Amino acid sequence: MTEFDARGAAAAGEEIDPGGSEPAAAVIGREAEVDRILRSLDVRDGLPQALLLLGEAGTGKSRLLRVAAETAERRRTRVLPAQGWGSEEPQAFSTLHQLLLPVLGAIDALPEHQRRALRTAFGPAPEAGPPEIQALGAAVLTLLGHLAQACPVLLTVDDLQDCDRASMRVLFFVTRRLTNQAVTVLFTARGEAPPAGVPADLPVLSLGxxxxxxxxxxxxxxxxxxxxxxxxxxxxxxxxxxxxxxxxxxxxxxxxxxATAGADPRQTARIQQMFAARLGELPEETQRALLYAAASSKEDELVTVMAALGAHDLAVWVRAEEADLITIADGRLAFRNPLIRTAAFHRYAAKLRQQVHRDLAAARGQVPARRAWHLAAAAIGPDEAVATALEEAATQAAQTGDCFASAKALEQAARFSAGVHDRARRLAGALAAASDVGDPEWVRDLYERFTRVNRDPELLCIAACAMSGALSLLSFQREAFDLLLDVWQRTPPSRATTSFALAAVATGISRRSGLPEHRLPLPRLLDHAVRAAQAEKDRCAQQDGFFHELSGPEVLASLEAAVSVGIDPAVRGGSDALRRLTAPPSEPLDGARRLTRLLATASVAHHVDESELCAESYRQAGALRGTRGTLGPRAWTLAAEVDTLVSIGRWAEAEAVIEEGRSAAAVHRLTRVGMDLEALEVTLRALRGETMPDIPFTGPHWRSVSLDENRSTHARMLRACGLTAMVLGDGDRAFRHLRALFGEDGSPLDPFLSPRSISELAAAAQRIGRQQEAARILGDVRERQGARPTTRMTLLMHHAAALVNEDADPEHHFRLALVNPEAEKWPLERARARLHYAIWLRRRRRPLDARVQLTAVLEVAARLDARHLAASARGELRATGVAQAPASADRLAELTAQQQQIARLAANGLSNREIGERLFLSPRTVGSHLYNVYPKLGVSSRHQLRDLLYDR
Incomplete structure (x- = not known):
């Protein structure tokens, strides 16, 4: 439709397609719903299908209906559409006429009395009265059955609530009596509950x-x-x-x-037009009340809005509630559609909107933070009083963990600042808070404005920390490190907190880049921070200003330990640092200081392979983080957290962290973070033994990012590809990817991640006869680990040596890889070592010893749901002479408990999202499980799954 038609339809209460004409936008976020709708089109068994799509305006009901219609047409299904129009509701059978108009020529094949019923309904003769519903319904049922003999039929009825009642009674009559016709009926309706008259047994799919x-x-x-x-x-x-x-x-x-209550007024004409008719029908006092409600925020209570409005009776809202524009519950008012708020606000002149904000600021019971925001919305030009109020609001928001509100308030405070120094100071504060939010583009914008007004060297260091962190999250590691180092060299910070913050950011960038030139300056940065802390201690200086949450000897010591171990765990005494971090603190630590210590502990524990402590520290830190939507420091730790959870076998938790992290990465457009999590997701799927239908790492972001300066991301990608190739049985490709984790001279691509893949590289090398090359890399890894490698690295190197070191005794190394009870901390790595030991034992004609190891492998594989490992162990058991277990009459027994639960829920008709909500899994995870369940059960669709389970 044209733009004019779209506006007119919106004004009439119709839903505008939010996806436009672009196929990519058609189903974004509605993949599970599309799957459910398309399954309803499967009429191969002749089963009747009917479904009601329910949701508020703008949720995409009409678009999903069109997706169904387009899919049906591609399947050579006849589509008969109808659209509800409020203006036609009094006209009986108008909707039915829309549906059947294209096929009225087929009524000649019907019996005479049914032809007469249809003709009377669509154009009654003067002497004829309205047809009976049952007679007309029987005629429509016969007509559809006749059409379905030639091809399947799909009826789509959009905006059911605006259709005439007579047509709906006929259609509901028909849907209840469809038996073996290949006919599907899809309805949509606006609201949270089905319209009056809808049968209770009609399946409903709600769009939230x-x-x-x-x-x-x-x-x-x-x-x-x-x-x-x-x-x-x-x-x-x-x-x-x-x-x-x-x-x-x-x-x-x-x-x-x-802006505060919507976009720029000059550009909201389209939105205003969408709701002009519905808002214009309201009484004047209700329209004015909606203006006050639109100018308020979710934090403003209804009593505050009414005080500003000068109203004392809820009657002022009645017409708006009846028109489904707002809801009132629990002392708060909410708009049913966010666009109604925008339309209700911008219908009025700027002067009146300004006065409304002033009234809200002065309202009895208004909290100081909200008062500051309303004063800012009403202000024009610099106003120090408003700036001060916003700064106080930012402090309050920061104390509650709402970094977004804090950064936004400081940004606005800078805009209203009268003095240049105050503007720079507040922009620096906004930079730090926006960095905690985790949005690089916001930080970049603030930094550009900050550099135009700042003259304070200390503030420049603070801003540089935020900007460098943002550049790193955007994958520009060289630019990030160069900026930080340049600022430090030109204007080194004098405060210990700023110095440690700068050293910590530089260390984080170095770890992600993996570039040797980035590690070289780190000791100087750390030494400068230590000297600054000692100087302040000698002067008994009090910390204030920025990074005050890092002040105090305990917190600075934690940062020192984290940076020191991050530079070089082997040289800097990681185990000693960890003991200091886990000792009881000498001073009480509040939320922010405790969070810093927990993150430092997790970082050190990760480097020295104290995986359980690392996971627990991350868990506790997660409980202390800010409000929803704030990513902040976690953007730097997500990949390490997932690495740790995967290594200790807590795969369900790892999946949850991946899902949460990918959501935040999409919101904040954190390219590198999303790439890390995608690589880890592929890794986890490979460890589970899942085969992927498509090739990973082919999206546009993988082509736009330089992996040379993001070597930790590159290492995760290579390991994921290598493990995937192993699952597919492609030893050559597996070795090629895992070998790329090390340079030609054996130097690791990533100093931490590459060595921890050494046993996987050795297994791939043994498979294709490249043991000597892998043994050379193993020797280099052993040399770089130093005299006191971590327990985990010791076990991994023994495992690798048993596979590729031809000059050593393999059994000796296998035993050393397994005898240490601490190996249980990393169950998958130990199970792999057992599997390879069992293979070695079997080839030495020691089947009984091999069976002992393989039994332990199967137990771990079942617990982890590592299907490829389990299949390998079962194959080796057969090779040792153990007869294959008889095929179970219960095919579900081959599934894990979680897979059985998912299969049963899917057979009952639940969508992936509905299953995920019940089991606390993501729809993507549910789909992945079903993708692997189908071949195990010998089915290819949910219909077959349902038949399989119902036959039981």
Missing amino acids: PLSDRASALLLDAQPGAPEGRARLDLLRQAEGNPLAVVELSRAAYGASGP
Whole structure:
């Protein structure tokens, strides 16, 4: 439809397609729903199908209906569409006429009385009365059955709530009586509950808000989508409504982004037009009340809004509630669609909107933080009083862990600052808070404004930490490190907290880049920070200002340990540092200081392979982090956290962290973080033994990022590819990928990750006869680990030596890889060593000894759900002479308990998302499980799965 038609339809209450005409945007965030809808089109068994799509305006119901229609047409299904129109609701059978108009020529094949019923309904003769519903329903049923003999038929009815009742009674009559006809009926309706008259047994698919990740991906599909803080504002304002994401992006196109209550007024005409008719029908006092509600925020209570409005009776809201524009519950008012808020606010002139904000600021019971925001919305030009109020609001938000609100308040405070120094100071604070939020584009924008006004060297170091961190998250490791080092060399910080913060950021960048030139300056940065701390201690200086949460001897000592071990765990005494970090603190640590110590502990534990302590420290740190949507320091630790959870066999937790992290990475457009998590997801799938239908690491972000300066990401990708090739039985490709973890001279691509893949490289090398090459790399790894390698590295090197060191006694190394009870901390690595030991024993004609090892392998494989490992162990057991277990009459017995649960729920008709909500899994994880369940059960669809389970 044209833009004029779209606006007119929206004004009439219709739903506008939030996905546009782009196929990529059609199903973003609705993959599970599309799967459920398309399954309803499967009429190969002649089973009747009917489904009602239910959701608020803008949730994408109409688009999903079109996806179903387009798919049906490609399957050579006849599609008969109808659209509900409020203006036609009084006209009986108008919807039915829309549906059957294209096939009225086929009524000649019907019996005379049924032809007469249809003709009377669609054009009654003067002497004829309205047909009976049952007679007309029987005629429609016969007509559809006749059409279905030639090809399947799909009926789609959009906006059921606006259809005439007579047509609906006929259609519900028909859907209840479809028996073996190849006919599907899809309805959509607006709201949270089915319209009156809908049969209780009609299946319902509710469309809720999009996930944060899906909303971000939908926003990315829009032309000229805003970035930085404007992007985060938009996503929060849209509340997961697809139409709101699209329209707010259009409104913000070319502007600085959404303002406090919406986008720039000059660019919201389209949104205003969508709801002009519905808002214009309200009484004047209700329209005015909605203006106050729109100017308020979710934090403003209804009593505060009514105090600003000067109203004392809830009657002012009644018409708006009846029109489904708002809901009132628990003392708060909410708009049913985020776009209604924008339309209700921008319908009025700027002067009146300014007065509304002043009234809200002065309202009785208004909290200081919200008062500051309303004063800012009403202010024009610099106003130090407003800036001070916003800065106080930022402090309060920071204390509650809301880094986003804190950064946004400081950014606005800088805008209203009268003095240049205050503006720079507040921008530096906004930079630090935005860095904790984890949004690089926002940090970049703030940094550009900061550098134009700043004259303070200490503030420059603080800002450089934030900007370098942002560049690192964006994958620009060389630029990030150069910026930090340049600032440090030109204006080294004088405060210990700033010095340690700078050294910590530099160490983090170095670890992600893997570049040798980045490790060289780190000792100087650390030494400078230690001297600054000692100087402050000698002067008994008090810490204040920025990074005050890092002050105190305990916290600075924690940072020193983390940076020191990050530079070189072997040389800097990681085990000693860990003992100091786990000792009881000499002073109480509040939330921020305790979080810093926990993250330092986790970092050191990760480097020295104290995996259980590392995982526990990350878990406790996660409980102390800020509000939803704040990623901050976790963006730097997500990959290490997943690495640790995978290594100790807590794979379900690892999947949850991956899912959460990928969502945050999509929201904040953290390219490198998303790449790390994608590589870890592929790794985990390979460890489970899942084969992937597509080739990983082919997306545009993998082509846009330089892996040379993101070597930790490159190492994770190579390991994932190598393990995937092993599962597929491609030894050559597995060795090629794992061999690339080391240079020609044996130097590791990543100093931490590469050595921990040495046993996997050895297994691949043994498979294709490249033991000598792997043995040379093993020797280099052993030399680099020093005289006191970690327990984990010791076990891995013994395992590798048993496989490729031809001059050593393999059994001696196998025993050393298994005898240490601490090996149980890394169950998969120990199980692999047992498997390879069993293979060696079998080839030495010691089958009984091999069976002992293989039995232990099977137990671990079952516990971890490592199917490829289990299959290898079962194959070796057969080779040792153990008869294969008889085929179980219960094919479900081959599945894990979780897979059995998922299979049963899927057979009952639940979508992947519904299953995930019950089992606390992501829809992607559920789909992955089903992808592997089907071949085990010998089925290829949910219909077959249902038949299999119902036959039991």
